[in-house]
Amino acid sequence: xxxxxxxxxxxxxxxxxxxxxxxxxxxxxxxTLVWLRRASQVGFLGLFLYLLVETAFRGxxxxxxxxxxxxxxxxxxxxxxxxxxxxxxxxxxxxxLFWSLGVVALTVAVGRVFCGWICPFGTLHHxxxxxxxxxxxxxGRRVEQNKTHPVRQSIKYYLMIxxxxxxxxxxxxxGLFDPIxxxxxxxxxxxxxxxxxxxxxxxxxxxxxxxxxxxxTTDDANVLLSQYVWSEKQFYFHQTWLIVTLLVAxxxxxxxxxxxxxRVLCPLGAFLGVLSRxxxxxxxxxxxxxxxxxxxxxxxxxxxxxxxxxxWQQDECHMCMNCESACPEDVIxxxxxxxxxxxxxxxxxxxxxxxxxAAAGVIAVPAMRIADVIDAxxxxxxxxxxxxxxxxxxxxxxxxCAECMKVCPDNALHPAWFEAGVExxxxxxLIPRIGYCQHSCVLCGQVCPTGAIQKITEKQKLGLGQxxxxxxxxxxxxxxxxxxxxxxxxxxxxxxxPTSPKAIWVEPVEVPKRSATPGPDGEEPPMExxxxxxPHVDPSLCIGCGACENVCPVQDKPAxxxxxxxxxxxxxxxxxxxxxxxxxxG
Amino acid sequence: MNVTRREALKRVGAAGAVLGASAATAKLFFDExxxxxxxxxxxxxxxxxxxxxxGGQVDLSxxxxxxxxxxxxxxxxxxxxxMGRFISRGDVVxxxxxxxxxxxxxxxxxxxxxxxxxxxxxxxxAGAKTVVxxxxxxxxxxxxxxxxxxxxxxxxxxxxxxIPVENRFRTLxxxxxxxxxWPVYTPLLNADKVINVPVAKHHNLATxxxxxxxxxxxxxxxxxxxxxxxxxxxxxxxxxxxPTLTVLDAVRVLMRNGPQGGNVADAxxxxxxxxxxxxxxxxxxxxxxxxxxxxxxxxxxMGLERGLGTTDWQSLRTREV
Numbered sequence: 080x081x082x083x084x085x086x087x088x089x090x091x092x093x094x095x096x097x098x099x100x101x102x103x104x105x106x107x108x109x110x111t112l113v114w115l116r117r118a119s120q121v122g123f124l125g126l127f128l129y130l131l132v133e134t135a136f137r138g139x140x141x142x143x144x145x146x147x148x149x150x151x152x153x154x155x156x157x158x159x160x161x162x163x164x165x166x167x168x169x170x171x172x173x174x175x176l177f178w179s180l181g182v183v184a185l186t187v188a189v190g191r192v193f194c195g196w197i198c199p200f201g202t203l204h205h206x207x208x209x210x211x212x213x214x215x216x217x218x219g220r221r222v223e224q225n226k227t228h229p230v231r232q233s234i235k236y237y238l239m240i241x242x243x244x245x246x247x248x249x250x251x252x253x254g255l256f257d258p259i260x261x262x263x264x265x266x267x268x269x270x271x272x273x274x275x276x277x278x279x280x281x282x283x284x285x286x287x288x289x290x291x292x293x294x295x296t297t298d299d300a301n302v303l304l305s306q307y308v309w310s311e312k313q314f315y316f317h318q319t320w321l322i323v324t325l326l327v328a329x330x331x332x333x334x335x336x337x338x339x340x341x342r343v344l345c346p347l348g349a350f351l352g353v354l355s356r357x358x359x360x361x362x363x364x365x366x367x368x369x370x371x372x373x374x375x376x377x378x379x380x381x382x383x384x385x386x387x388x389x390x391w392q393q394d395e396c397h398m399c400m401n402c403e404s405a406c407p408e409d410v411i412x413x414x415x416x417x418x419x420x421x422x423x424x425x426x427x428x429x430x431x432x433x434x435x436x437a438a439a440g441v442i443a444v445p446a447m448r449i450a451d452v453i454d455a456x457x458x459x460x461x462x463x464x465x466x467x468x469x470x471x472x473x474x475x476x477x478x479x480c481a482e483c484m485k486v487c488p489d490n491a492l493h494p495a496w497f498e499a500g501v502e503x504x505x506x507x508x509l510i511p512r513i514g515y516c517q518h519s520c521v522l523c524g525q526v527c528p529t530g531a532i533q534k535i536t537e538k539q540k541l542g543l544g545q546x547x548x549x550x551x552x553x554x555x556x557x558x559x560x561x562x563x564x565x566x567x568x569x570x571x572x573x574x575x576x577p578t579s580p581k582a583i584w585v586e587p588v589e590v591p592k593r594s595a596t597p598g599p600d601g602e603e604p605p606m607e608x609x610x611x612x613x614p615h616v617d618p619s620l621c622i623g624c625g626a627c628e629n630v631c632p633v634q635d636k637p638a639x640x641x642x643x644x645x646x647x648x649x650x651x652x653x654x655x656x657x658x659x660x661x662x663x664x665g
Numbered sequence: 666m667n668v669t670r671r672e673a674l675k676r677v678g679a680a681g682a683v684l685g686a687s688a689a690t691a692k693l694f695f696d697e698x699x700x701x702x703x704x705x706x707x708x709x710x711x712x713x714x715x716x717x718x719x720g721g722q723v724d725l726s727x728x729x730x731x732x733x734x735x736x737x738x739x740x741x742x743x744x745x746x747x748m749g750r751f752i753s754r755g756d757v758v759x760x761x762x763x764x765x766x767x768x769x770x771x772x773x774x775x776x777x778x779x780x781x782x783x784x785x786x787x788x789x790x791a792g793a794k795t796v797v798x799x800x801x802x803x804x805x806x807x808x809x810x811x812x813x814x815x816x817x818x819x820x821x822x823x824x825x826x827x828i829p830v831e832n833r834f835r836t837l838x839x840x841x842x843x844x845x846x847w848p849v850y851t852p853l854l855n856a857d858k859v860i861n862v863p864v865a866k867h868h869n870l871a872t873x874x875x876x877x878x879x880x881x882x883x884x885x886x887x888x889x890x891x892x893x894x895x896x897x898x899x900x901x902x903x904x905x906x907x908p909t910l911t912v913l914d915a916v917r918v919l920m921r922n923g924p925q926g927g928n929v930a931d932a933x934x935x936x937x938x939x940x941x942x943x944x945x946x947x948x949x950x951x952x953x954x955x956x957x958x959x960x961x962x963x964x965x966x967m968g969l970e971r972g973l974g975t976t977d978w979q980s981l982r983t984r985e986v
Contacts, residue, residue: 138810282832298832301830302832302833305831311806488805517767517804519808519812520805568870568894569892569893570870570892573869574868576925577767579922612869630889632892
């Protein structure tokens with residue numbers, strides 16, 4: 080492994096082996112650009128991971144507000160596929176999604192530079208394809224894999240078409256396949272919490288060892304990691320095994336087909352591929368000089384036919400510049416306003432498959448919705464984050480990017496499994512048993528790139544001078560509640576209820592309670608009388624934050640639980656008649 | 666094809682070695698099984714940070730009237746004999762305010778940040794090497810530390826403010842009446858001196874809480890179970906933790922809807938800070954501030970019975986300033 084890295088470096092630096100064939104060196108500008116590209120890839124991957132880690136509330140001395148320091152959702156805001164989907168579904172461009180015009184402009188100027196130079200997910204694939212190739216993608220086999228495979232590589236276009244049409248029909252479900260969403264979801268909800276888990280277990284082992292030096296070192300390391308990389312407590316995410324498994328699987332495929340994701344599946348890549356036909360920079364080839372040495376193909380990222388004798392597939396090219404850098408015969412030249420003689424700029428798609436994909440996208444939406452999850456039999460567990468828009472519009476906007484779940488400081492938001500239907504998979508729901516909605520926190524809306532969760536203020540959420548934002552209502556299970564059914568004092572729920580006046584109020588009562596020990600001669604245990612406070616919910620004050628459910632001591636199935644009813648965003652999913660009237664301000 | 670004697674011996678030997686190693690492993694790690702729960706035996710665990718009483722001094726001091734919370738704190742501690750009575754040069758001092766809730770100082774659900782900062786400054790002036798300020802919050806800790814104002818105030822006074830991180834909790838057998846095995850928050854225990862700086866406030870279940878109940882912040886885990894027997898668990902904790910000094914903040918007091926409050930109208934400015942070496946006595950005094958007496962608070966009676974202190978605070982050497 081180390082040898083391979085060293086020899087790879089030597090090769091790249093041009094030391095060691097002489098260039099084959101005529102041995103003509105690549106232009107200095109190209110060699111510089113290849114190194115710039117690598118720096119850019121490392122830099123943007125680093126930036127992406129930094130912003131992902133910073134997608135969390137960390138207090139500090141210097142901070143005056145409870146906002147985040149950075150625009151942590153920046154990569155999503157710059158994502159034109161996200162902008163296009165939500166534009167088609169809502170017919171609006173939400174706020175900072177304007178940023179995506181930057182990537183559109185870049186693509187129109189210089190092609191899919193985003194894929195080759197910027198995309199953090201693409202960089203991960205680039206890295207894994209380089210470092211872990213199987214024996215089936217080495218030498219001649221790698222050359223074969225890196226030739227254009229038109230059928231395989233057109234799948235991403237059909238996916239893109241289907242997703243855009245599904246968006247037009249009212250569902251931003253394409254977010255499931257957006258590369259930035261995939262990366263945030265899998266790394267943010269899977270990889271980072273798993274690393275934290277492993278680090279904590281490591282610290283436990285060090286603690287068991289009993290060596291004070293080792294204990295102190297691991298403890299201090301863990302504290303630093305907890306404060307700067309992950310969080311004070313271990314985060315858990317609902318059913319993330321599939322999210323992580325898919326990430327591992329898709330990275331693993333690089334062993335057999337380099338950059339399988341980018342070439343075959345990525346709808347953002349397809350979107351940029353369509354735009355790249357307008358690019359002002361492109362490739363010219365001098366076919367006569369080509370000796371079919373295939374060095375360009377060995378290093379090709381996009382499988383875009385850089386070799387002589389065939390046309391260059393502009394829409395597939397990531398503009399990595401490897402081909403020109405590798406070419407020892409002066410065949411390949413990237414230049415401004417090139418002759419397009421040897422270029423195939425248009426995406427080559429089969430008309431029938433295109434139409435079928437479009438139809439599938441449109442039909443998928445009603446097909447998913449008749450599965451009784453929105454209009455009928457709405458699931459009580461679909462507790463949406465505070466500031467969420469009404470469910471239908473929510474599905475038009477939510478791209479399942481998991482930013483809200485990553486930022487939620489109490490680990491309250493989770494990717495839905497099938498609670499919100501098959502369409503709502505990996506959209507955010509609140510699971511109070513794991514974490515509750517912190518009363519004054521509005522971070523989920525702040526990081527939502529598409530407005531599925533609106534940017535609300537602390538004042539709006541708390542309801543200062545207005546009605547507070549409610550996401551559900553709490554209910555008591557009197558058969559399980561300690562004061563209600565066991566004559567035992569408790570009211571932790573009331574203590575944690577954050578509203579003022581409290582939505583949970585208590586009724587002091589004297590209740591009979593049988594003593595646990597039998598009387599003399601085995602008589603029935605005597606009766607006693609105990610004073611307890613029985614909790615009640617006032618549905619007009621409850622905001623559904625879930626603090627009560629979270630802290631209820633009835634561990635396995637809490638005696639107080641929150642369901643989505645009474646949520647501010649809905650006009651149907653409410654209990655109280657007075658809340659259906661908007662003529663009065665609360 | 667015959668096997669040579671050497672080859673046969675090698676094969677039989679290898680098979681025997683594998684079997685022998687397996688048997689040895691099984692013997693070495695043999696597990697009897699069974700579901701007997703381990704009973705805790707031996708004496709109750711305690712952490713005693715008190716300094717020796719040199720006699721002839723004040724046991725409880727009460728400072729009133731000054732609008733400046735820091736000045737009140739200073740007066741109360743001076744009346745008790747000054748911080749020098751408790752802190753020696755080079756001490757590591759843990760200061761334990763109440764930072765339980767994501768509430769601002771005006772809601773009086775957490776300890777007043779100026780009181781905390783003044784305690785930190787006095788401890789440094791008395792020669793402390795390091796002063797640590799921390800608590801295991803109820804709400805999300807970053808928000809509690811920030812909103813309470815304690816993070817900034819303590820930091821500016823030079824304290825090391827520690828946000829509670831999961832791996833700083835370690836399981837301990839306290840062997841109390843209801844509190845046996847619990848995860849405890851080590852930064853509050855690993856110190857030479859511990860100063861408890863609670864806020865006096867109403868509590869819907871325990872009626873009044875101050876010094877003794879503040880030790881809930883030493884515990885991790887699912888503290889929600891403690892409410893079933895709040896009085897005994899408070900007494901158990903106060904038995905476990907014997908602080909060097911208690912400084913009770915009653916500058917602004919939550920009179921109802923405790924412990925969390927949230928409505929500004931629920932709290933009242935009283936401008937009182939008390940300090941004592943007796944955590945029962947200071948609570949017996951503190952509950953009078955919300956109109957209660959020590960008889961109405963069961964855990965105070967338990968504290969008296971367990972010899973943790975006296976509920977008859979007027980009988981102590983008391984100084985009001």
